[in-house]
Amino acid sequence: MWDLERDRVIREILRHKGKRILFQAPEGLKLEVEREIEEIRRYFKDRGREDIELIIWGGSAFGACDVCDREGSYLNVDLIIHYGHEELPYVRSEIPVVYIPVYYKPDREHLMEIFRDIDRILEEYGDPVITTTVQFKRILERYNPYLVLGCRANITLEGDRDILYIGSGRFHPLMLAYKFRREVLTYNPITREFSKIRRDEVEGFIKRRLGVISKLHLNPPRKIGVVLSTKKGQCRIHVFERVIKILRERGIKYIPIVLDNIAPENLIYNVDAYVVCGCPRVVLDDYINYKKILLTPKEFEMYITGNFDYQLDEILPEDF
Structure with a gap:
């Protein structure tokens, strides 16, 4: 279901001539990455490369903003394999980092169902601005979506166009709703569920934040x-x-x-x-x-x- 790009990881370890590798993943991927490390370790062992040490980072990985290079430098790490995000231009690591986006990889039947669902949504709501996260970018290429982060949405909205977020969870679409102060349509390609972050929820958020500021004035x-x-x-x-x-x-x-x-x-x-x-x-x-x-x-x-x-x-x- 998720592409951890094992072959690419192995190639990058060999290309960097790494002897001590630090693997970093967000909470939801840590156990899967642990299993991945075992497979990669077996690959090198079978080829007589038991000198390569693979370590998992047990701390946070909130995003590409949270690369553990400083901690890795204390361990004399040669390379960091960072899962779940793409590189940010303003994050400069002290250690080489390979970013593995962890693309969603459904089977063909499920993918066709996803396309049919999205086409129905587009037909009903006209011409919404389509947004997603890096994990779903590959399967959504035909729709040319905007990529959003939890902390930023570099999107220009014209008029009253709807926003459609395609992805899992509410973290990213909430940011879109808060920024543009409007309802956001959401479609989860894994579960195929369609829902909305409604305007009253957005207005409630803004009212609460303005209340905090008013409290300071008083x-x-x-x-x-x-x-x-x-x-x-x-x-x-x-x-x-x-x-x-x-x-x-x-x-x-x-x-x-x-x-x-x-x-x-x-x-x-x-x-x-x-x-x-x-x-x-x-x-x-x-x-x-x-x-x-x-x-x-x-x-x-x-x-x-x-x-x-x-x-x-x-x-x-x-x-x-």
């Missing part, structure tokens, strides 16, 4: 924590510096906080709110797990300027 924060993640694709140093500059100019007390993984147990400081200059989804999806108010940099600027026209925060190349 009770202005005396001290703010400015949070920066050291994950390479989340280390938005220019955003971090801009937020600190604004706080200085406004005479608001602050403490810069730098860490790898942004989590509730790590944000324990005596502040009234945090501005998270890492992945915006930490704020948008996980805010309920934190004791203090979380703001994205865009929301922080809305608070400072008094602008209540909600702006979704996205990670951009110029942030680095």
Whole structure:
């Protein structure tokens, strides 16, 4: 069902003359990659290459933003095999990285059913903008979809065109709904289920985020924590510096906080709110797990300027 490209991985290990290889995968793929490592190890053993050491990274792999090259350098790793994502132009690794997108690979009958389903949706909804993630890019080539990330959608919408997201889960289509403030059609090619992220859900999200900003206006924060993640694709140093500059100019007390993984147990400081200059989804999806108010940099600027026209925060190349 999922293409882990074993032959390509073996070729890349040989091409890089790697002796110590670190395999990195997101949570949903870790066990499958563990089995893949066993097969690759057997391949090399059968050819008398027991000198090649294969290691699995047990930590996070939230995206191509979260490459474990720094940790790999401590182990003198020669190569990283990163599953589930494509390379980001602003993430520069200290160690060579081979990105394995893990394309979805249905059988022919299922693929024909997927095409029929999509064609019916297109017939019913006219000319929607089609979006997907890298895993489904290959099977959807005939539809020329836009690729979206969980933190960014580089899409220009004209008029009132619908958005159709083809993929699994709600993580990516929620970002589209929040950004464009509209209903998003979703089709899961694995289960063949069609659904929608409705407008009232989007409006509820915006209302909640504006409520957080309004709360700060009623009770202005005396001290703010400015949070920066050291994950390479989340280390938005220019955003971090801009937020600190604004706080200085406004005479608001602050403490810069730098860490790898942004989590509730790590944000324990005596502040009234945090501005998270890492992945915006930490704020948008996980805010309920934190004791203090979380703001994205865009929301922080809305608070400072008094602008209540909600702006979704996205990670951009110029942030680095």
